[in-house]
Amino acid sequence: MTTGGVLSYPAIRPRRLRTTPAVRRLVAETRLHPAEFILPAFVREGISEPVPVSSMPGVVQHTRDTLRKAAVEAAEAGVGGIMLFGVPRTKDAVGSQGTDPDGILQLAIRDVVAEVGEQLVVMSDLCLDEFTDHGHCGVLAADGSVDNDATLARYAEMAVVQAEAGVHMVGPSGMMDGQVGVVRRALDAAGHQDVAVLAYTAKYASALYGPFREAVDSSLKGDRKTYQQDLANAREALRELELDLAEGADLVMVKPAMPCLDILRQVADRSPVPVVAYQISGEYSMVEAAAANGWIERERTIMESLTSIRRAGAEQILTYWAVEAARLLRR
Numbered sequence: 001m002t003t004g005g006v007l008s009y010p011a012i013r014p015r016r017l018r019t020t021p022a023v024r025r026l027v028a029e030t031r032l033h034p035a036e037f038i039l040p041a042f043v044r045e046g047i048s049e050p051v052p053v054s055s056m057p058g059v060v061q062h063t064r065d066t067l068r069k070a071a072v073e074a075a076e077a078g079v080g081g082i083m084l085f086g087v088p089r090t091k092d093a094v095g096s097q098g099t100d101p102d103g104i105l106q107l108a109i110r111d112v113v114a115e116v117g118e119q120l121v122v123m124s125d126l127c128l129d130e131f132t133d134h135g136h137c138g139v140l141a142a143d144g145s146v147d148n149d150a151t152l153a154r155y156a157e158m159a160v161v162q163a164e165a166g167v168h169m170v171g172p173s174g175m176m177d178g179q180v181g182v183v184r185r186a187l188d189a190a191g192h193q194d195v196a197v198l199a200y201t202a203k204y205a206s207a208l209y210g211p212f213r214e215a216v217d218s219s220l221k222g223d224r225k226t227y228q229q230d231l232a233n234a235r236e237a238l239r240e241l242e243l244d245l246a247e248g249a250d251l252v253m254v255k256p257a258m259p260c261l262d263i264l265r266q267v268a269d270r271s272p273v274p275v276v277a278y279q280i281s282g283e284y285s286m287v288e289a290a291a292a293n294g295w296i297e298r299e300r301t302i303m304e305s306l307t308s309i310r311r312a313g314a315e316q317i318l319t320y321w322a323v324e325a326a327r328l329l330r331r
Contacts, residue, residue: 268313
């Protein structure tokens with residue numbers, strides 16, 4: 001910039017607020033806290049040692065014993081919650097193990113609540129895909145399609161069984177129409193008014209779920225595009241938000257996280273309840289793979305990804321890095 005041929009300084013210098021780490025820390029607009037993180041964890045029936053998930057380095061299918069230890073580790077790191085997924089030994093067409101009081105997921109809920117129930121919010125996945133031999137999130141009709149209303153009846157059963165196991169919060173994740181309302185009514189009718197519902201409000205049919213399907217030993221053939229949302233659609237997510245809120249959702253979720261930061265921002269701007277984002281398996285695996293090849297700085301990338309999700313409006317984040325990220329924040 002020149003004035004009369006003489007070099008002059010800019011009147012406004014934003015770089016003053018970037019000069020040192022201390023200044024940057026002082027004026028940071030977005031901050032992460034361990035209590036905002038939720039650790040997804042898998043527990044598998046019938047194993048005596050943890051089984052590594054090959055596509056998710058550092059993630060395992062836990063035994064009941066190692067799951068308890070992982071929950072304690074998360075609590076000690078200051079993590080806010082843990083989301084449990086069960087991997088049964090046997091599966092069938094209606095996901096019977098999902099409603100068996102002695103099924104692996106219900107046993108794991110009891111274990112974790114007994115171990116850290118006063119320190120962590122214990123959450124459970126409320127869906128049939130881990131328990132069905134066809135791998136879909138619901139009951140199939142005669143033509144092979146997912147029967148929405150028959151599935152809702154199963155979700156109601158699952159909600160009550162998980163609540164009776166002691167869970168604090170259920171996460172109906174199957175994207176069936178009316179799932180939040182059905183689960184809420186079932187919980188209330190069974191005397192579990194204090195069990196919260198985390199609604200999977202905008203769950204998109206993403207290509208990034210592959211590693212998760214290995215983690216739950218999914219037997220899915222085909223895809224879930226008739227019930228999960230089309231990634232091309234944004235307005236549809238806001239309609240789902242209105243419905244979930246009307247049905248009694250206590251929290252709402254956007255999934256996946258980073259491919260949907262625009263949706264996350266729109267949901268956060270409109271939601272009167274806490275907004276959660278799930279940094280899914282494919283997001284995790286891509287970072288781990290690139291870091292293993294020396295292409296990116298691993299820890300910086302982890303924290304950048306979480307910060308971007310928080311900046312876009314998520315108040316809580318499900319992330320497989322929950323414990324590690326919590327420790328990095330305390331360095």
